[in-house]
Amino acid sequence: MTSLHAYAVLDRVERFHGKIFSVVTDRVTMPGGGQADRDYVRHVGAVGVVPLDDEGRVLLVRQYRHPVGKTMWELPAGLVDVAGEAPTSTADRELAEEADLRCERLDLLVDLHTSPGFSDELIRVFLARGLSSIPEAERFQRSDEEAEITVEWVPLDEAVAMALRSEITNAAAVAGLLATARARDEDWRPLRDPDTPLVR
Template sequence: MTSAHAYAVLDRIERFQGKIFSVVTDRVTMPGGGQAERDYARHVGAVGVVPLADDGRVLLVRQYRHPVGKVLWELPAGLVDVAGEPPADTARRELAEEADLRCERLDLLLDLHTSPGFTDELIRIFLARGLSAVPDADRFARSDEEAELTVEWVPLDDAVAMALRGEITNAAAVGGLLAAARVRDEDWHPLRAADTPLVR
């Protein structure tokens, strides 16, 4: 449903500028003629990948996330931070860097606004199949939090159950796993081409 009101941005104040996101305050027109200020984070965007093996297991990542102060179950994922790089290529790069995997087939699962009350971040999540290991000599050298990143192969249905039990709380991981299970159950028909244009 499209709103009849345009919500025009009258002005914007940038409060913080960082490498990954900025924080801004927009003054916005409201229905009925009023105005309101809205604070939010403008994000560069991200991709995530559900690596699905032929035996029905998915690869999950365990990574420390400082804002929540704990290690979370996640998908291989990363920022859209290379100028001109198509999201599908970013997904393949992140799959290699975080999971030491390559894929023969990459399909689009879903686009997900991670927390639209706080940020404009949009993550594009792909399904990767036809997996093979990156040769040892070509593997990415991880640093910082990623140096302690671990991976685990889990049956897809078990991963979905983990999400429903509250053991997986990362929004992209929950969305990606649920979507992967659904498209599997529908014989892959809902999948879209990896290069489907992104609608913002």
């Protein structure tokens, strides 16, 4: 249902500006004539990739995430932080950088707002098939937390079970794995064109 009220932004104050996100306060008109301040994070956006091989396995990444203070199961993923780069190109880049893989085919699985209660972050999740390994000499040299990335091939149904057991809690990973399983079970009919325009 579409709201009948137009939530107009009357004023915006930037509280913090960083490379990945900014924190702002908007003064917004409310139904009934009032106004309210809303604090939130403005994010550059991201992509995630579900690499699926010919044996029905998906590649999962284990990476340390400082905000939650632990290593998590995730998908190869990264920021849309290169000016003018198409989301499909970002997906190809992240697949190479985090998984040492190339793909012949990308399909759109799902778009999701990861936490719309406090952030405008939008992540697009792709399915990658027709995978091949990048030769050792051509691989991206990882640094910082990414230097400790490990990867594991897991049967898709087991990865879904891991999500349902809360062993995978990264939102994009959970959504991507569930969408992949559903698309597989429907003979890939739910897959969409990877260049489908983003709806913000």
